[in-house]
Amino acid sequence: MLTRKKSQPIFDRAMKVISKGVSSNFRYWGPEETPVLARGKGAKVWDADGNEFIDYRLGWGPIILGHADERVNQAVHEAIELGTTFAATTELEVEVAERIVAMVPGMEMLRFTNTGTEATMHALRVARGYTNREKFIKFEGQYHGMHDYVLFSTASSATTAMGSRRSPIPVQQGSGIPNKIRDYVIPLPFNDFEAVERAVKDQYGDIAAMMIEPCLGNIAGLEPLPGYLEHLRKLCDDYGIVMIFDEVKTGFRLANGGAREAYNVIPDLSTYAKSLGNGYPVAAFGGKRKIMDVVGSGVSHGGTYSANGLSMAAAKAVLDILTESPVLDDLAKRGQRLKSGMGEILNDADIPHQMTGHPNMQGFLITKKTIKDFRDLMTYHDGNLYRTILGNLYETGVWAEDDAREPWFLCEAHTDAIIDETLNRFEDAVKAAIK
Numbered sequence: 001m002l003t004r005k006k007s008q009p010i011f012d013r014a015m016k017v018i019s020k021g022v023s024s025n026f027r028y029w030g031p032e033e034t035p036v037l038a039r040g041k042g043a044k045v046w047d048a049d050g051n052e053f054i055d056y057r058l059g060w061g062p063i064i065l066g067h068a069d070e071r072v073n074q075a076v077h078e079a080i081e082l083g084t085t086f087a088a089t090t091e092l093e094v095e096v097a098e099r100i101v102a103m104v105p106g107m108e109m110l111r112f113t114n115t116g117t118e119a120t121m122h123a124l125r126v127a128r129g130y131t132n133r134e135k136f137i138k139f140e141g142q143y144h145g146m147h148d149y150v151l152f153s154t155a156s157s158a159t160t161a162m163g164s165r166r167s168p169i170p171v172q173q174g175s176g177i178p179n180k181i182r183d184y185v186i187p188l189p190f191n192d193f194e195a196v197e198r199a200v201k202d203q204y205g206d207i208a209a210m211m212i213e214p215c216l217g218n219i220a221g222l223e224p225l226p227g228y229l230e231h232l233r234k235l236c237d238d239y240g241i242v243m244i245f246d247e248v249k250t251g252f253r254l255a256n257g258g259a260r261e262a263y264n265v266i267p268d269l270s271t272y273a274k275s276l277g278n279g280y281p282v283a284a285f286g287g288k289r290k291i292m293d294v295v296g297s298g299v300s301h302g303g304t305y306s307a308n309g310l311s312m313a314a315a316k317a318v319l320d321i322l323t324e325s326p327v328l329d330d331l332a333k334r335g336q337r338l339k340s341g342m343g344e345i346l347n348d349a350d351i352p353h354q355m356t357g358h359p360n361m362q363g364f365l366i367t368k369k370t371i372k373d374f375r376d377l378m379t380y381h382d383g384n385l386y387r388t389i390l391g392n393l394y395e396t397g398v399w400a401e402d403d404a405r406e407p408w409f410l411c412e413a414h415t416d417a418i419i420d421e422t423l424n425r426f427e428d429a430v431k432a433a434i435k
């Protein structure tokens, strides 16, 4: 057992002054289990007791280069000396926008904000303002942040309340979300060609947007079936629906141009956050000029900290690094080695499984049947065995989420040696789980 001699007293204090001792519900593991972190460097983190972990959580995605990356920190240090918040445009902000437009295929205009939640909230409003329609399609198990409209049928909603695949019921993620909002949300199973076509044909006059995680960053990184994103693109084109890719997890991670480049489908709008800042808070939403033109022309967007100097300096440094060398392509090669290696170990242990996701944001599921959406995962995946393996791995100092819905994230600092070490420890963790 890893020691908690220092972590526990800190967490006991946290429980007194912070609700559940955490600043995001997803971080809470229990009163005597929740980790307390002290620092991170490269692909590693250390908890308050000094326990060292190879980190595959990476803050749930934002760390694309490595923790405390010196190049990014240096840029931030320089920028904060100049002041950070002016309620005015800066040249740095323009430079970051120009870089994004250059890197992301089909991106014409954007606005900055601070979190993924804000980015998806604004993108949805822009789509509504542009189409003068109010409903939107979202896919079950997809997570788009913490604003009310998108907190239906997420990976944390009860599948038992979701009704049949043919007529899905929108399910709030929890209390406090007005029931009437469900009238605006059309939840559908992902990767189901027919379900989405039926919904669009029935209700297109009311549907402003389709909000899509192009691969499921909150469901083990599951990827779209061949032709599925193209099918969605065609439906959106045919029925005047704004296609929004939520690239908060995939942007500047799968490829420099994000999922739209990786899957070669260009949405009308997309949202970015996480990897854009390598851990600093920065987000953006944008896409086609004709749609983004409604912003400021009757459609609201604002934010005191939007495009603040700290965020912009971090983003510029990240984008420069990604442009100057093939960071993400190289990462995908190491990620593929990890994925294949874990697959072989699971094969050798006779554990039926499905390797999932893009190498830079991957996962695996313990299942005899092929899983293609959230309902399948909740039905077929053996979460207990997964938790045992990942629990064993954590004890050896390799940390990925013990819930398969959250993918394994990789960063530039995951070297070949770190991948090898992970595979050794993974083999031990699997053997211990089935012995």
Ligand SMILES: Cc1ncc(COP(=O)(O)O)c(C=O)c1O
Pocket (backbone or CB within 6 Å): 060, 114, 115, 116, 117, 118, 120, 143, 144, 145, 146, 213, 217, 218, 246, 247, 248, 249, 273, 274
């Ligand atoms: C796909 C997706 N969209 C939006 C969000 C919300 O981003 P944030 O936590 O920055 O508000 C997340 C967070 O994990 C996400 O995975």
